[in-house]
Amino acid sequence: MAETRRPRLDVPRESRRPLLRRPSYDSETIGVFAEQFARFMGTAKFLLYMTLFVLVWVLWNWLAPDQAWDPYPFIFLTLMLSLQASYAAPLILLAQNRQEMRDKVIAEQDRQANARAHADMEFLAREVASLRMAVGEVATRDFVRSELRSLLAELDERAAHADETDQPESGGSPATT
Template structure:
């Protein structure tokens, strides 16, 4: 049988070279989460407000040659739009990662809950079996009542035996027999 030319199905292909940069999704995800957490803080809002106020004040008060953005502040609008266009996807990426973590935690909690329910049901059955078994076990009170009844019977037998003896015989003579 002649060997077939071309790619073999039992050997993995070599990866293709692409023009796109490669990156580690986990590292990029962690980076996006850090940025999203920072964007959601009061510190970020404070710094953003300070930068905008300084930007506007500089471009209103500064001498004409030093201004870099005139009144409609087109460059400021562009910078804020650029910041927003990057912030929104990073925040969504961070939320998706958090959803994935929450889903895994929920599944683990569900499994743990199922195990707890199974353990509880097992212990309930075991306790029921022990209760049923205790119905057949001699308890301390039952043994005491049985012993008290035996003592009463022995005393009654002694009284009956003493009454059946001849009046001149003593108990010691009974024991010598």
């Protein structure tokens, strides 16, 4: 009897190396290329180049059909433009996705800055309110002057009243107590 070996569950299996390795690429390089490509495709220069290319192609095949290198030139032109569009669309979408990610990061930074500014404004508003309350309890220069004037007037009245009571009446001596 042949004994079958069961795999042990406490020992990791040997990893098999795949026959075909996945190609490695730098996503940042591809993203930068996609953004540059999308920027170029959105320029008047690109539109001018494509228009000139199509015009030359059509004129060459229309005016000199015996020198054309392709028996079905307009079908081949359509195929080339379709191929160009099939590569352009994903590259433009990749550039838009990268821009969207940058916009999200910027929006998050703006939100955080706004939250900090809001907290700072609330803090400053509380500080201004506490200063107003503190200033309300502090005597101002005008208040102190008015109090001193009223005290001076009161002292003048007392002095005048004291002078009146200190003067002897009709030759008599002041009474002592």
